[in-house]
Amino acid sequence: MKTILVTGCAGFIGSNYVRYVLENDADAAMIGLDVLNYRGRRDNLTSADASDRFEFVHGSVCDEELVRELMAKVDHVVNFAAESFVDRSVLDHRPFLQSNVAGVDVLLRAARDSGVTRFLQISTPEVYGPRLTDAADELDALRPRNPYAGCKAAAEMLARAYQHSFGVPVLFTRGANAVGPQQHIENAVPLFVTNALDGEQLPLYGSGVAVRDWTFVDDLNSANHLVLCEGEVGAAYNIAGGNERSLVQLGETVLRELGLEGQDLLQFIGERPAHDHRYHLDTTRLRALGWRPRNSFEDTIFETVRWYRENESWWRPVKESEQLRESRRAIYDPKKVGAKAS
Numbered sequence: 069m070k071t072i073l074v075t076g077c078a079g080f081i082g083s084n085y086v087r088y089v090l091e092n093d094a095d096a097a098m099i100g101l102d103v104l105n106y107r108g109r110r111d112n113l114t115s116a117d118a119s120d121r122f123e124f125v126h127g128s129v130c131d132e133e134l135v136r137e138l139m140a141k142v143d144h145v146v147n148f149a150a151e152s153f154v155d156r157s158v159l160d161h162r163p164f165l166q167s168n169v170a171g172v173d174v175l176l177r178a179a180r181d182s183g184v185t186r187f188l189q190i191s192t193p194e195v196y197g198p199r200l201t202d203a204a205d206e207l208d209a210l211r212p213r214n215p216y217a218g219c220k221a222a223a224e225m226l227a228r229a230y231q232h233s234f235g236v237p238v239l240f241t242r243g244a245n246a247v248g249p250q251q252h253i254e255n256a257v258p259l260f261v262t263n264a265l266d267g268e269q270l271p272l273y274g275s276g277v278a279v280r281d282w283t284f285v286d287d288l289n290s291a292n293h294l295v296l297c298e299g300e301v302g303a304a305y306n307i308a309g310g311n312e313r314s315l316v317q318l319g320e321t322v323l324r325e326l327g328l329e330g331q332d333l334l335q336f337i338g339e340r341p342a343h344d345h346r347y348h349l350d351t352t353r354l355r356a357l358g359w360r361p362r363n364s365f366e367d368t369i370f371e372t373v374r375w376y377r378e379n380e381s382w383w384r385p386v387k388e389s390e391q392l393r394e395s396r397r398a399i400y401d402p403k404k405v406g407a408k409a410s
Contacts, residue, residue: 071097072296073138073184075129075175076148078102080251081190081243081285083112085146088289090119097121099138103128106391107152107252111382129171132178139178144186146296147175153254154194154216155399158341161215168219169226176230176238187227187238188296193306195221195242198344205350206242206304213342224304231302240304241295244311244349247368248285249375253383254395256315257282257369260322261376262383269335270323271400276316276336279346283309284363284371291359298357305357306349311365321366325373338403 072089076082077100089096100116102108104126116122127134129149139145149171151157151164172189179187196204197211210225212218230236247257260270291307299305313321316334323329351359363371376383386392 069095069097070144071099071142072144072146073101073142074098074146074148075101076108076150077124078104078108078110078112079148079152080107080112080248081246081288082148083116083250084248084285085148085289085292086113086116086122088286089293090116090121092290093293098123099142100124101127101129101135101138101149103149109250112250129175130166132174135174136178136181139175139182139184143184144188144296145175145179145184146188146190146292147172148190150190150220152216154214155340156395157214157216157219159398161219164216164219168216169222172223172226176227176236180230180234180236185237186296186301187236188292189223189227189238189240190292191224191240191242191304192217192220193242193244193308193347193349194344195224196347198346199348200346201348203348203350204306206306206353213344228302237301239295239299239301241292241307242304242349243288243291243307244281244283244309244347246285246288247282247372249372249379250382251285253386254392256280256318257322257372258376258383260319261326261373262387264323264326264328264333265377267333269333270319271335271337271403272315272319273337273343273403274339276319276334277314277345278343279312279314281308281347281349282311282313282318282365282368283307283361284368287361287363291354294357294359295354303353305354306351307354308349308351309361309363309368311368312348313365318369321369322373325369337400340403
């Protein structure tokens with residue numbers, strides 16, 4: 069049985085990855101590491117705690133002694149640990165440098181010295197910069213345009229340096245916008261759903277034409293695990309479910325699923341700095357491994373809306389927290405000057 073160190077295991081994608089592996093790979097055990105910041109929640113791992121193939125450790129990827137201790141126990145690494153909200157990186161990029169670059173260095177050094185056999189670095193399509201027409205493939209140059217993407221690109225370059233200099237067996241995935249249960253409500257889909265449930269407006273940057281590929285989190289994680297197990301060392305793999313829609317289309321779909329399509333709840337606000345309007349991805353390399361997405365855009369939004377409707381006790385305390393109120397004041401309020409509802 070292989071043992072996987074899953075960092076950032078209590079966040080949205082990380083916790084769903086743990087669940088996915090427990091349900092789909094009986095030959096895998098996991099040690100989960102998470103610092104439990106505002107996005108990492110211990111209760112995201114409730115189902116995993118019932119398994120004897122999962123062990124949770126509270127701690128930071130920047131804690132070198134702890135990381136080395138855990139690395140000596142595992143065969144593989146999947147690094148989800150990261151500061152991940154672009155708008156926050158624009159406000160203050162320093163935490164992103166610490167977690168997304170310095171933390172990756174700590175992991176890579178420990179992986180080098182312990183001799184792990186696979187190290188999957190979770191990256192992002194944002195490293196490409198905007199792709200409005202032609203699809204980005206994995207050999208294209210990296211042209212990040214915001215601090216979050218810059219830190220992710222730096223982590224990729226650092227990991228490649230460790231591969232070539234020290235033989236660390238790194239792989240990379242660049243996954244489209246994940247959607248599904250247990251996502252923090254500052255992200256677009258849960259933000260739209262929970263605002264709509266409270267009769268509040270859905271904030272759309274600019275004219276709302278920015279396009280993202282809204283990929284169900286299980287599809288994303290089936291690809292992540294496939295790449296970990298079967299991907300080519302040194303290679304990057306784009307992940308996208310083929311669910312490209314604009315922010316306006318996303319907002320309209322959420323309102324329709326909630327039976328609120330007649331409500332005037334879309335609010336157009338100012339643009340985000342360096343807002344990339346589309347990440348169009350070529351997934352040929354991933355599909356060659358046999359991966360196919362299982363969830364359409366409509367199914368993805370239906371399942372996500374259903375989960376948030378049924379789990380208000382999960383998101384309500386977050387929405388009413390002073391931390392989130394301060395975040396929204398800093399991110400959205402300055403852009404609402406002169407904004408009008410649709």
